[in-house]
Amino acid sequence: MALTDQQHAVFQFLEQYITARGKSPTMAEIQRRFKFSSPSTVHHYLSKLEKAGNIRRTPNISRGIEILSRGDERGEIEIPLLGYVAAGKPIITELSDEWITIPRSMAGKKRTFGLIVRGDSMIGDAILDGDYLVIEASETAQNKDIVVALIDDGAVVKTFFREKGQVILKSSNPAYPPIRVKASQRFLIRGKLLGVLRLCNRHRT
16 A cells, blocks of 8 residues: 555654664654644554554554564665774764664664774774674674674674683684673673675765
C-alpha cells in the first residue's frame, strides 16, 4: 500500500527515532513533532501505517511501536554521532547534538550510533584514522566480532576474542600488541561494528 506524503513523514520519524534511541516515541512525542491537533490524529496515522504493514503496535504500551519494514532501503537515515573512539590506546571524547547520515540499509535492528576513529591500529580491517564507524548497540560479542569496548575510562575499537576465560582485544595492525583485559579492570562491550564511512578530502581535526 502506497503511503501519502504525511504518512511517509510519520513513518520516517518513527524509524529514525527508534534507530537512534532503541525505543519508539510516545503518542505525545509524535503529536508534538507534527503539531497534530489531538492524540486521535496520531492514532489515525499509526493505524494507516499498521494496515500498510510498516509497523506493529502493542496495545496499552507507551512505547509499543515496532518497525516491520524499513521501506525504501535505498534511502538515508540519520544517527547520533556520539564521539571519538580509539584505534590505539583507549580514549573517548563525547560530542553533543551531532548527527551523521547513513544508508538506511546500514542501520541495525537495535539502537544505532556513530563514532569517529582516532588512530591506526585497525588499518588491517580498512578502518582508518578519521573514519566514521556505524555501531549497533550490544553488550555481548562472539569471537572475531569487531566491537567498541570500554576499558576503565577509555574506549577502543578492536576485534574481540575470549580465550581460556580471558578477554583479549586484538588490533589488525601488527605494530600494536593485543590488549589482555585484567580481572581488576572495568570492561564493558558497547556495540558491534556494522559499517565504515569515509569522507575523502576532509580536513581532520
